[in-house]
Amino acid sequence: MNKEEQLIIGVRKLFNQMVWLNKQKMEDSLKGYTPSEVHCVETIAKNKEPNVTKLAESLYMTKGAISKLTKKLMEKDLIESYRKPENKKEIYFRLTEQGKVIFKIHEELHKSFQERDKVVFEQITEEQFDSMLAFVKKYSSHLDAEIKRQGLTIS
Incomplete structure (x- = not known):
């Protein structure tokens, strides 16, 4: 196995280990929400004027998948859609108060994972x-x- 293969396998293993290790804590803290829903909430929170196209590009999903996902998030009262007065055509998204709570929980979880792994990054x-x-x-x-x-x- 050459170094390129070792690196790709190593990165994939590292990602899978992180997912496995973080999974239970994430599921317990964000019960009722899928990883895709939580990551969409995060992307909406961190981007200026997110619309379907921006979300699709950021999350590497189709516009159709994003439309379904944002519909679910609106049904769960995590996001709301809005239009700008100067552009009635384009639909944008923002977090509701409940969406902000989910985003904060997600951010706190990531901080706790960073704290756990700090020992490696300090070196x-x-x-x-x-x-x-x-x-x-x-x-x-x-x-x-x-x-x-x-x-x-x-x-």
Whole structure:
């Protein structure tokens, strides 16, 4: 196995370990909400004027899937839709008070996971962080270009 394969397998394993380790705490704290719903709430909270297109791009989902997801979130009273007075066509989303509660719980969980894992990150030098971040950015850009090249759209 070459280093490229080792890295991809290692990243996948790392991601799966994080999901496995965090899963029970997430499910207990966010009972009744799917990971997709919670991540959509998070994306709405962290983006300016999120609409279906922005959400689809951020979450790597189709617009149809986002439409279904936002409908569920509105039914659960986590988000509401609105239009700007100057643009009656485009629909945007914002969190309701209940959505803000779910977002806060999710953020607190992530802080607790960061605190748990701090021991590892404290050992990493600035140079190592910069190198890893550069790799992630480069690989992500490559994958975005490949998605575009293959004509995979968010339609």
